[in-house]
Structures are given as C-alpha cells and as structure tokens.
Amino acid sequence: MALIKALERTQQIEAVMILKQIYDSSPSGSQSTPQSSSSTGLQEIEARTLIERNYAALVRLIDCNLSLVTRLMSRNELSNEDLAVIMSREFPFQRAESLLNIIQTRVGGYVALIKALEDTNQSTTTAFDILSGKLDTGPSKEASSSSEPTAFEEGPGRFAELINKITEYEHKYNRNMLQRELPKELFDWVAIGAKLNVKVRNPNDDEKIRLKKSQYTTRKAYALILNIIKFPDQKDFREGAQLDTTYMVELWKGLGFKIFPEDETFRNSDHKSKDDIIKQLQIFRTKCVEDEVDCYVIFIGSHGFNDVIFTSEGNTLDFYTDIIYPMQFSASNPRKRVAKIFINQSCQSNPPANYSHTQPLRQPDVQDTFYVKAQIPKYEANRDKKVGSYFVIVLTCVFMRYAYEKSLVDMITEVQRLLKIVSRQAGDECRQLCPLFQMDFLSPFYFFN
Numbered sequence: 001m002a003l004i005k006a007l008e009r010t011q012q013i014e015a016v017m018i019l020k021q022i023y024d025s026s027p028s029g030s031q032s033t034p035q036s037s038s039s040t041g042l043q044e045i046e047a048r049t050l051i052e053r054n055y056a057a058l059v060r061l062i063d064c065n066l067s068l069v070t071r072l073m074s075r076n077e078l079s080n081e082d083l084a085v086i087m088s089r090e091f092p093f094q095r096a097e098s099l100l101n102i103i104q105t106r107v108g109g110y111v112a113l114i115k116a117l118e119d120t121n122q123s124t125t126t127a128f129d130i131l132s133g134k135l136d137t138g139p140s141k142e143a144s145s146s147s148e149p150t151a152f153e154e155g156p157g158r159f160a161e162l163i164n165k166i167t168e169y170e171h172k173y174n175r176n177m178l179q180r181e182l183p184k185e186l187f188d189w190v191a192i193g194a195k196l197n198v199k200v201r202n203p204n205d206d207e208k209i210r211l212k213k214s215q216y217t218t219r220k221a222y223a224l225i226l227n228i229i230k231f232p233d234q235k236d237f238r239e240g241a242q243l244d245t246t247y248m249v250e251l252w253k254g255l256g257f258k259i260f261p262e263d264e265t266f267r268n269s270d271h272k273s274k275d276d277i278i279k280q281l282q283i284f285r286t287k288c289v290e291d292e293v294d295c296y297v298i299f300i301g302s303h304g305f306n307d308v309i310f311t312s313e314g315n316t317l318d319f320y321t322d323i324i325y326p327m328q329f330s331a332s333n334p335r336k337r338v339a340k341i342f343i344n345q346s347c348q349s350n351p352p353a354n355y356s357h358t359q360p361l362r363q364p365d366v367q368d369t370f371y372v373k374a375q376i377p378k379y380e381a382n383r384d385k386k387v388g389s390y391f392v393i394v395l396t397c398v399f400m401r402y403a404y405e406k407s408l409v410d411m412i413t414e415v416q417r418l419l420k421i422v423s424r425q426a427g428d429e430c431r432q433l434c435p436l437f438q439m440d441f442l443s444p445f446y447f448f449n
Contacts, residue, residue, distance in 0.1 A: 048104055050133065051103070058096065058100060059096045059097045059100060061096075061127035064098075068099075071119050072099075072113065075112045077109050078102065086099055113131065114131055114132065117131070178190060181418075181421055185197065185397045186422055189393060193386060193387060195388075196388070198250035198251055200399075200400040200403065201401050207404045210448075221296065221447075222284070223248070223297040225259060227245040227248075227272075227345075228277075231314065238302075240383055243387060244345060245301075247388060248396070249267075254400060260283075260287070271312040274313065281298075294336075295338065296339075297343065298323065298341070300344060300345070303347065304348070306348050306351055307344070308357070309346050321357070324340075325366070328340070328365060328366055330367065337368045340368055341369075341408070342371045344371070348380075348381070366440055368439075368440060368445075371436070371439070373435060374389065374390075374391035374392075376435055377435075381432060382426065391432065393422075394422060395415050398418065408447070412434070416436075419432050420432070
C-alpha cells in the first residue's frame with residue numbers, strides 16, 4: 001500500500017491501477033500473483049483508453065444527473081468537492097465532461113461508472129454500449145484534430161447505427177436545451193415555425209401597486225409604425241415582413257400606446273414613398289408636441305444598409321439625419337423629459353460605392369433618445385418568409401413579457417441574448433445581434449415605473 005500511495009502522489013495512474021487491482025483481487029488484501037492480476041490491471045488501462053477514444057461521444061450521451069453522481073459518491077469515487085464541481089456546470093454535456101475528467105483519475109473509476117450506469121437505468125443506452133466495449137466511436141480527444149480517418153472495429157454498419165443514435169440523441173438534446181433557453185413563444189417558432197401570438201402580460205399584484213404610484217398611469221404614449229414591403233424590383237419584395245407590422249401594432253397597443261398612422265389602410269400598405277414617410281414623420285412629431293406625450297416609439301422596417309433605409313420607389317432616408325434628428329423636441333415643461341425610441345428593422349451592410357449623404361450643418365440637440373437596430377454594422381438582418389423578421393419577433397416577445405418589470409436597456413440586453421440563440425439555430429451565416437445606442441439618458445427608463 002505504501003508503494004501505491006507513493007505512485008498516487010507522483011500521478012503514475014496506470015501503475016496505481018495495476019497495483020490496486022492486484023491488491024484488491026486477493027482475499028486477504030495481500031498481493032496476488034502477477035499472472036492472475038495482470039489481465040485485470042490491463043482492463044483498467046484499456047478502459048481509460050476507451051474513454052479517451054470515445055470522449056466526444058460520451059460527454060453527449062451520458063446522462064450525468066444527480067442520481068448517477070450520488071451513486072459514485074456512495075462508492076467513494078467522488079467527493080463532496082467533486083459533486084460541487086460537476087453540478088455547478090450549466091449544461092448536461094458539461095457535467096458529463098467534468099465527470100469523465102474526474103473518473104479517469106480514480107483507480108476503479110471505470111468499473112464504478114459502469115455499475116452506476118446500471119443502477120440508474122442507463123445500461124441500455126449507447127453510452128453504456130461504448131463503455132462496455134460494444135461500440136467504438138473513434139479517436140481520443142487528444143487525437144481529435146488528426147486528419148487520419150478512423151473506423152469502428154465492428155464494421156461500417158455499426159458506424160452508421162451509432163451515428164444515427166448519436167444524431168437522434170443530439171437532436172433531442174438540442175431541443176431540450178432550446179426549451180430551457182427560450183421562452184415558449186420563441187421555441188414554438190424555432191421548433192415548428194409557429195407565428196408569434198402577441199399577448200402582453202398583465203401586471204402582477206406588486207406591479208399593480210407600483211403602477212398606481214407611477215406618473216405613467218395617465219401617460220400619453222404614441223407609436224408610429226412604418227413598414228416598407230414593396231420596391232421597384234419584384235425580387236426585392238420583403239416576403240413575410242407584413243407580419244412585422246402586425247407584431248408591432250399589437251405589441252404597442254397592448255402596452256397602451258396610441259398607434260399611428262391612424263389611417264389603417266396606409267399603415268398596412270406595402271408601398272410607401274419617401275414623401276409619404278417624411279409627411280407621416282412630420283404629422284407624428286406635431287401630434288407628439290401638441291399632446292405633450294411622455295414617450296414615443298418610431299418603428300421603420302425596410303431594406304437598407306448602415307443606418308440608411310430604402311423607400312418603395314428606390315430613394316433613401318438616413319436614419320439619423322432624416323429621422324432621429326428632426327424628431328427631437330423638448331417638452332414645454334422643462335422638468336419633463338420625453339423618451340424617444342427608434343427601432344430600425346433593416347440590413348446594416350456596407351453602402352453602395354456611389355452612395356453619398358450630406359451631413360447637417362448644425363449638430364442637433366439630442367435628448368432622451370434610444371436607437372436600436374436589427375443587426376450590427378456591415379451585416380444583413382434575417383427574416384423568416386413565413387413568420388417575420390428575427391429581430392422583430394424576439395423584441396416583441398421580450399417586451400410583451402417584461403415591460404412591467406424591466407428597464408428598456410435590460411429588455412434590449414435580453415433581446416440580444418435570445419436573438420443570438422435563435423439565429424444560431426439557422427446556421428452560422430445567420431448570426432444576428434442588435435446594437436443599442438443610448439443618447440442623453442440620465443437614468444434607466446421604464447415604461448411603467
């Protein structure tokens with residue numbers, strides 16, 4: 001035993017495995033003959049190699065739940081510290097990864113893991129087949145970057161069978177992960193292509209009490225919805241974007257905003273020229289000033305690039321110089337601040353080579369302004385042709401859930417997180433992140449607080 005302890009201190013694990021198996025195989029705890037112990041010791045070494053070779057598959061296939069971990073603790077293969085490390089990992093594959101890393105350093109860990117899998121009803125799983133030597137998924141984690149091909153010892157038929165099992169498991173695992181990561185409305189969209197059902201959450205009892213004390217219980221809040229769908233070239237038709245109008249109208253109406261343009265026919269029309277939009281902006285600004293609003297939202301959806309949108313006849317509007325800056329105004333009461341929120345649903349690609357725009361001669365006085373756009377500069381925004389634009393769907397879902405409890409910045413942060421998740425599901429080319437620009441806000445802004 002002294003030799004075993006010395007080898008453990010010097011981390012000579014393979015030698016420890018052999019000697020401990022020799023020691024444990026003897027009824028009296030003394031050494032057995034080398035002939036009777038060598039096969040057991042070698043099996044332990046082979047088991048460690050087996051785990052390394054199949055590491056990538058095992059971390060996805062082992063259900064590393066609390067029951068499995070406690071079984072291993074009862075066999076003294078895991079400590080309380082090991083339990084804390086494993087269960088602190090957020091996702092199941094991360095917990096399995098920590099478990100395997102620890103088990104490989106423990107003498108007898110492989111045998112204990114096999115037994116624990118049996119005790120937790122995992123003896124019929126692909127993971128159990130791998131650990132018991134029935135299947136071999138290929139290279140070790142150290143060799144995973146090798147370009148040399150690997151094959152299963154039992155032939156290509158078993159390879160296809162295992163790949164199908166792993167693919168089926170990973171599909172189920174990814175689905176379960178998405179269910180935990182996404183609100184139900186977004187999961188139903190990603191998983192089955194369901195349209196978003198816009199239903200603003202009612203305030204709970206605590207929120208109702210807070211609302212009674214809030215200046216915004218009698219507020220005036222307006223929303224201007226301008227969505228441009230049709231363009232000179234038919235191939236530029238923004239299929240599916242009509243639903244963005246529906247989402248925005250239902251969201252802001254549900255939050256108590258008065259919707260503009262009041263002409264519903266024009267609001268829902270596909271064609272909107274530059275003159276139409278400038279006219280509607282002017283009407284909206286005048287209405288906001290006259291009615292002394294507390295907050296307004298302007299949503300514009302279209303094709304575009306880097307803070308510029310296209311109108312139906314092919315003209316352009318700069319989001320800053322043609323929309324945000326002209327819409328600035330101060331309330332008649334100097335103590336009152338008007339929240340101005342601008343939402344740009346358009347691509348943010350690089351401008352055409354021949355594009356030029358004149359800067360305003362005088363820098364505007366921008367106050368209490370938020371500007372959020374669908375995508376980071378130089379990249380395109382994504383749209384589901386049957387359900388609507390990614391950014392609009394996620395923003396609507398977050399706002400209808402959290403408007404009574406979170407600040408605007410906190411909600412946009414949540415939109416950013418969820419937008420990355422849903423766009424990731426569509427592939428690397430669809431990655432999307434919505435930047436927020438906050439201008440001259442001295443304190444966090446709440447819709448109802």
